[in-house]
Amino acid sequence: MRIELMKVNLTQTKRLIRKYHGKKGILIPLLQDIQSAYGYIPTAAIEIIAQELSIFPVDIYGILTFYAQFYLTPRGKHTIKVCQGTACHVMGGKDILDYLSGKLGINQGETSQDRMFSLERVACLGCCGMAPVVVIDNAFYGRATVEKVKKLLLGYRLKKNK
Amino acid sequence: MKTKIIICMGTSGISAGAIEVVKNFKKELSRYKLNAQCQIIRSGDRGLFRDVLVDIVTEQLGRVTYEYIKPKDVALIVRQHIIEGRLVQELRAKDDYAQFFEEQMRIVLSHCGEIDPEDIDAYIANEGYSAIKKVLRMSADEVIGEIKKSGLRGRGGAGFPTGLKWEFTKQAKNDLKYIVCNADEGDPGAFMDRSILEGDPHAVIEGMLIAGFAVGAQAGYVYCRAEYPLALARLKKAILAADRKGFLGKRILKTKFSFDIQIKEGAGAFVCGEETALLASIEGRRGMPVTRPPFPAEQGLWGRPTLINNVETLANVRYIITKGGDWFSSIGFQKSKGTKVFALAGKIKNTGLVEVPMGTTIRKLIFGPGGGMLNKNIGFKAVQIGGPSGGCLPEKLLDTPIDYESITSTGAIMGSGGMVVMDKHTCMVDMARYFLEFTVAESCGKCVSCRVGLKRMLEVLEDITAGKGKPQDLEFLKEMSATIKDTALCGLGNTAPNPVVTTLQYFEDEYEAHIKNKICPSGVCAGLLKFEVLIEKCVKCGLCFGVCPAGAIIWEKQEYAKINLDKCIKCKACINVCPFLAII
Numbered sequence: 001m002r003i004e005l006m007k008v009n010l011t012q013t014k015r016l017i018r019k020y021h022g023k024k025g026i027l028i029p030l031l032q033d034i035q036s037a038y039g040y041i042p043t044a045a046i047e048i049i050a051q052e053l054s055i056f057p058v059d060i061y062g063i064l065t066f067y068a069q070f071y072l073t074p075r076g077k078h079t080i081k082v083c084q085g086t087a088c089h090v091m092g093g094k095d096i097l098d099y100l101s102g103k104l105g106i107n108q109g110e111t112s113q114d115r116m117f118s119l120e121r122v123a124c125l126g127c128c129g130m131a132p133v134v135v136i137d138n139a140f141y142g143r144a145t146v147e148k149v150k151k152l153l154l155g156y157r158l159k160k161n162k
Numbered sequence: 163m164k165t166k167i168i169i170c171m172g173t174s175g176i177s178a179g180a181i182e183v184v185k186n187f188k189k190e191l192s193r194y195k196l197n198a199q200c201q202i203i204r205s206g207d208r209g210l211f212r213d214v215l216v217d218i219v220t221e222q223l224g225r226v227t228y229e230y231i232k233p234k235d236v237a238l239i240v241r242q243h244i245i246e247g248r249l250v251q252e253l254r255a256k257d258d259y260a261q262f263f264e265e266q267m268r269i270v271l272s273h274c275g276e277i278d279p280e281d282i283d284a285y286i287a288n289e290g291y292s293a294i295k296k297v298l299r300m301s302a303d304e305v306i307g308e309i310k311k312s313g314l315r316g317r318g319g320a321g322f323p324t325g326l327k328w329e330f331t332k333q334a335k336n337d338l339k340y341i342v343c344n345a346d347e348g349d350p351g352a353f354m355d356r357s358i359l360e361g362d363p364h365a366v367i368e369g370m371l372i373a374g375f376a377v378g379a380q381a382g383y384v385y386c387r388a389e390y391p392l393a394l395a396r397l398k399k400a401i402l403a404a405d406r407k408g409f410l411g412k413r414i415l416k417t418k419f420s421f422d423i424q425i426k427e428g429a430g431a432f433v434c435g436e437e438t439a440l441l442a443s444i445e446g447r448r449g450m451p452v453t454r455p456p457f458p459a460e461q462g463l464w465g466r467p468t469l470i471n472n473v474e475t476l477a478n479v480r481y482i483i484t485k486g487g488d489w490f491s492s493i494g495f496q497k498s499k500g501t502k503v504f505a506l507a508g509k510i511k512n513t514g515l516v517e518v519p520m521g522t523t524i525r526k527l528i529f530g531p532g533g534g535m536l537n538k539n540i541g542f543k544a545v546q547i548g549g550p551s552g553g554c555l556p557e558k559l560l561d562t563p564i565d566y567e568s569i570t571s572t573g574a575i576m577g578s579g580g581m582v583v584m585d586k587h588t589c590m591v592d593m594a595r596y597f598l599e600f601t602v603a604e605s606c607g608k609c610v611s612c613r614v615g616l617k618r619m620l621e622v623l624e625d626i627t628a629g630k631g632k633p634q635d636l637e638f639l640k641e642m643s644a645t646i647k648d649t650a651l652c653g654l655g656n657t658a659p660n661p662v663v664t665t666l667q668y669f670e671d672e673y674e675a676h677i678k679n680k681i682c683p684s685g686v687c688a689g690l691l692k693f694e695v696l697i698e699k700c701v702k703c704g705l706c707f708g709v710c711p712a713g714a715i716i717w718e719k720q721e722y723a724k725i726n727l728d729k730c731i732k733c734k735a736c737i738n739v740c741p742f743l744a745i746i
Contacts, residue, residue, distance in 0.1 A: 024445070024446075024464065025426075025444055025445045025446040026446060027446035027447075028426075028427075028429055028443065028446050029426070029427065031429075032388075032427060032429065062448055063446075063447070063448060066431060066448040066449065066606075067429035067430050067431050067449075068429070068430035068431060069388055069428075069429040069430035070429065084350075085350030085351055086350040086351035086507070086508070086546060086549070086580065086582045086596070086597075087350070087351050087507035087508050087513075087582050088350075089350075089596050090507075090508045090509060090582060090584055090588055091508070091509075122389065123348065123350050123432060123600060123603075123604070124348070124349070124350035124351065124352075124353075124389075125389055126173070126347060126352070126353035126355075126356040126387075126389065126390060127173055127174055127177070127353065128350075128351055128352075128353055128505060128507030128508075128513065128580075128582070129174060129210075129211035129353075129507060129513035129514050130174055130177065130211060130513075131507060131508075131513075138391060139177070140173060140174075140176070140177035141177065142174065142177050142178065142211075
């Protein structure tokens with residue numbers, strides 16, 4: 001697995017870097033591209049970027065740890081985001097986050113043991129009218145309840161078995 | 163006339179199944195060979211959350227709105243409404259749908275939910291890109307003059323006069339200038355920018371073009387949150403389409419004016435909504451604010467003069483140009499002109515986007531288009547305005563007119579226009595704690611007062627909500643709030659104590675109940691809940707008995723109600739249902 005990742009990094013990361021050659025302000029979009037290719041930012045990729053762009057790895061780490069969107073560890077197959085915006089908070093978003101955290105046995109920001117789900121809290125998804133909101137991958141589920149979320153989880157697990 | 167089928171397909175419409183509904187319409191129309199007579203319009207969201215909204219416009223029946231449409235309802239609508247010409251009464255939008263729109267004045271939102279945002283021809287047919295054509299025949303000073311005359315002020319929160327900002331950027335001497343559209347709508351509880359980008363992206367592009375022409379800029383950036391995938395996708399399409407039609411790029415409409423727009427996707431940092439942090443982020447650095455001056459109008463992106471306007475501000479521009487600054491300034495109130503879009507959410511009947519003239523009272527907004535409280539039994543307690551930088555206002559301030567100055571005088575701020583309504587089951591101390599938790603997590607860590615001060619305040623609030631509050635805590639919170647307000651580097655820090663300041667100002671009794679009596683009167687703070695029935699408040703109505711899943715409530719009508727703590731599973735169902743707040 002490790003060796004395989006390294007191989008991919010060398011080719012794909014370099015190809016992605018070349019795409020931005022000679023442009024300004026590229027570091028964040030480049031990292032976003034790398035993350036969408038691998039699902040997270042592999043350490044090897046950071047070293048390659050640092051070399052290619054002639055910057056220090058610490059500058060890249062600075063960006064990665066500042067922005068909530070970047071991950072330094074592999075993610076689960078599905079990412080569950082539970083909105084904790086004001087409206088979702090008032091409508092009971094916390095109960096849903098607590099339920100998921102208990103059910104999956106992980107805290108927010110972590111990935112379940114079977115690598116099926118990563119759990120995240122987000123500040124606001126801008127869908128306050130459907131509060132509380134849960135987003136799994138890119139599908140939005142509004143007016144969520146613990147019951148609804150329970151069914152959703154089951155649905156995603158069944159998909160896996162198919 | 164072709165029959166029009168308008169289906170709302172913003173983020174909320176799609177999450178409720180709008181894609182399936184469209185598919186079924188296509189299927190049904192081809193089944194009856196009606197494709198040529200009917201036109202399906204995939205519009206943005208209209209602002210009211212009714213799952214999938216479908217409007218049918220026919221010559222015979224006019225325009226009819228159907229709400230909560232499921233894919234299975236489509237066959238009935240096509241057969242009965244479109245073919246037979248009879249209304250499907252059971253699916254029609256109820257009276258409150260019309261009430262929601264009645265008291266609004268839609269300028270910025272006029273296209274949302276009406277036209278297909280991915281179809282540039284639909285935008286052009288609705289006077290789109292006519293403002294830029296007009297502007298290209300004017301001088302830059304005339305354009306700025308018109309914006310100044312309109313009295314438009316920044317809709318992102320601070321309310322700085324837009325015309326002045328444009329003038330400063332124009333006056334800055336440089337061969338390269340930038341326009342930045344701030345679409346990093348991070349305030350929890352605000353979603354007007356997302357809806358505008360999803361429902362009418364061309365209006366924002368046209369606003370940027372006009373701004374670019376006026377200040378002499380050649381390039382523009384839209385900095386948009388990554389949390390808005392649909393808005394980003396529609397904006398990308400819109401830019402491509404505008405480029406193909408010659409509204410972007412070199413020598414626009416065969417004049418000397420050239421302008422390009424690029425999208426920069428945010429990476430999840432609330433502070434990037436602050437303009438200097440936003441610029442740092444576009445440049446590919448950590449989004450940390452810097453001191454001003456120099457203002458971005460003099461030294462902004464890559465050291466060049468940069469004009470930064472919010473999405474809603476830019477979306478207003480084309481209407482001001484076509485209808486005139488005088489028209490715009492005739493709408494509104496005192497020093498706040500035009501309309502403002504508000505995002506109504508929380509414990510309110512109609513959640514959604516409402517656009518009203520400035521000067522409308524908060525009460526009118528909540529009980530007019532908002533339709534009043536979600537649960538009439540549980541009354542209004544507070545409305546939170548302005549997100550984490552704003553404040554919670556009590557009932558006695560509901561008649562405050564909505565304009566920058568009046569709202570600021572209450573201790574809240576206009577902010578981007580989020581309004582979260584709270585009922586008596588919301589604990590104000592918990593709300594203050596919630597907002598601080600948010601700002602602590604989002605503080606960039608550059609200045610001490612924000613990084614350390616907010617954290618200390620949060621710790622005290624956590625203690626209070628856990629029942630470990632001390633009498634001197636309130637004094638500490640007040641003092642710390644004032645210090646942070648005075649010393650923080652950027653807008654995020656300066657305004658972060660506002661939720662604490664306003665809740666202390668208007669709901670101090672709740673803080674005292676938590677600290678002195680160790681109770682949470684709203685039944686929210688888990689550490690303080692005793693699951694006891696307060697005999698003096700209880701009317702023995704039995705609502706709690708009905709909802710308890712554990713059978714832990716002992717109740718006899720008109721006689722007594724109490725909780726058997728041995729059976730109680732502490733699920734809070736009884737607390738949430740009690741209209742009298744008799745269980746704590």
